[in-house]
Amino acid sequence: MMKPIPYGRQEITEEDIHSVVEVLRSDFLTQGPTIEKFEQEFAAYIGSRFAVAVANGTAALHLSVLSLGLNRGKKVITSPITFAASANCVLYAGGEVVFADIDPKTYTIDLNIVDDILKKSNGKDYSGIIPIDLAGYPVHTEELRTIADKYGLWILEDACHAPGGAFLDSQNVWQQCGNGVYADAAIFSFHPVKHIATGEGGMITTNNEEIYRKIKLLRTHGITRDTSMLDKNDGGWYYEMLQLGYNYRLTDIQAALGLSQLKRASKNLQRRIELAHTYFRALSNIDHIQLPYTHNNIRHAYHLFIIQTDYRKQLYDFLRTKNIFCQVHYIPVHTFPYYRQLGWKMGDFPKAEAYYEKCLSLPLFQTLTNEQQEYVIASINEFYAKKS
Numbered sequence: 001m002m003k004p005i006p007y008g009r010q011e012i013t014e015e016d017i018h019s020v021v022e023v024l025r026s027d028f029l030t031q032g033p034t035i036e037k038f039e040q041e042f043a044a045y046i047g048s049r050f051a052v053a054v055a056n057g058t059a060a061l062h063l064s065v066l067s068l069g070l071n072r073g074k075k076v077i078t079s080p081i082t083f084a085a086s087a088n089c090v091l092y093a094g095g096e097v098v099f100a101d102i103d104p105k106t107y108t109i110d111l112n113i114v115d116d117i118l119k120k121s122n123g124k125d126y127s128g129i130i131p132i133d134l135a136g137y138p139v140h141t142e143e144l145r146t147i148a149d150k151y152g153l154w155i156l157e158d159a160c161h162a163p164g165g166a167f168l169d170s171q172n173v174w175q176q177c178g179n180g181v182y183a184d185a186a187i188f189s190f191h192p193v194k195h196i197a198t199g200e201g202g203m204i205t206t207n208n209e210e211i212y213r214k215i216k217l218l219r220t221h222g223i224t225r226d227t228s229m230l231d232k233n234d235g236g237w238y239y240e241m242l243q244l245g246y247n248y249r250l251t252d253i254q255a256a257l258g259l260s261q262l263k264r265a266s267k268n269l270q271r272r273i274e275l276a277h278t279y280f281r282a283l284s285n286i287d288h289i290q291l292p293y294t295h296n297n298i299r300h301a302y303h304l305f306i307i308q309t310d311y312r313k314q315l316y317d318f319l320r321t322k323n324i325f326c327q328v329h330y331i332p333v334h335t336f337p338y339y340r341q342l343g344w345k346m347g348d349f350p351k352a353e354a355y356y357e358k359c360l361s362l363p364l365f366q367t368l369t370n371e372q373q374e375y376v377i378a379s380i381n382e383f384y385a386k387k388s
């Protein structure tokens with residue numbers, strides 16, 4: 001039997017280990033120089049002006065919503081097909097989540113539906129929109145910007161799945177996910193299943209200096225030592241707390257791991273794309289499977305390879321008996337007991353719910369070997385051979 005194959009997992013090299021050990025022997029385990037280096041190099045990779053490293057992707061969402069603010073109203077629109085944190089962050093900030101159904105082709109939030117929702121109330125009570133680059137499929141933030149601008153709303157791009165993804169804008173320029181050109185800010189996660197792994201970790205990218213400064217302040221208790229921001233100055237020890245902030249810092253230990261992994265990010269993305277292409281070739285002739293949508297105007301980042309499939313549960317269970325551990329991304333957020341208690345119910349978002357009935361994420365990560373992938377493909381074929 002093949003050893004267990006998960007849907008995603010981290011890659012740790014000797015060089016990664018060496019980088020971490022170096023920080024362990026240094027003067028700073030946290031709030032040291034490695035954080036800033038990681039932020040600068042991550043911003044360069046994504047193409048944004050600023051980046052702020054934080055404890056995890058959820059903290060990145062929380063601080064982003066707090067910094068962008070709910071000044072125009074409590075409501076923020078997001079997709080029901082995402083990890084719960086993309087919606088929860090709005091509640092943390094005292095806001096109200098409004099879901100908009102997905103585009104059944106791309107599985108990302110349907111921009112026409114977003115526009116319709118806002119049109120109905122002329123944007124009243126709405127402050128922002130949180131689109132998700134689901135599986136690595138880039139949301140067209142340029143088109144979303146046009147909609148958001150009609151009502152003065154901010155855009156927070158949840159780009160956890162899409163470092164290295166991009167879309168071609170109306171000027172024929174490739175716009176990388178999270179580069180801050182059309183969205184006001186974007187967030188990333190460094191959870192072990194994501195492209196870059198630091199154990200726990202997250203990043204906010206933005207081109208807006210004011211947002212950048214707010215987030216940095218909130219990351220460390222709302223405390224500053226910056227003399228230009230102080231009311232008075234009692235001496236070298238002195239600092240002031242200006243806002244009710246948090247301790248959402250990343251450690252230098254984690255930043256060292258992130259920096260080391262970032263060096264391989266492009267290469268690893270290429271490997272993910274290569275594996276995805278192999279799935280496309282191998283599974284295209286199975287009638288029961290619908291493969292991910294893609295076209296020439298996007299560069300998919302392939303965090304996940306999500307198929308839509310008949311007999312989803314049977315296939316999932318069958319693959320488990322083969323030691324292949326697929327996953328479902330995601331259970332629609334509005335159907336969770338917590339969100340139902342807020343008034344949402346099954347039936348509210350038919351496209352998201354139909355998507356959920358059939359979606360399955362196949363194993364996809366940089367260290368998945370060709371042999372392992374062939375075994376996954378052979379097992380899927382074996383399952384459907386009995387069905388047709």
Ligand SMILES: *Cc1c(COP(=O)(O)O)cnc(C)c1O
Nearest residue numbers: 056057058083085160189190191
């Ligand atoms: C992973 C993920 C998050 C949360 O990141 P954490 O680092 O686990 O807090 C948020 N949104 C999406 C889409 C994610 O995939």
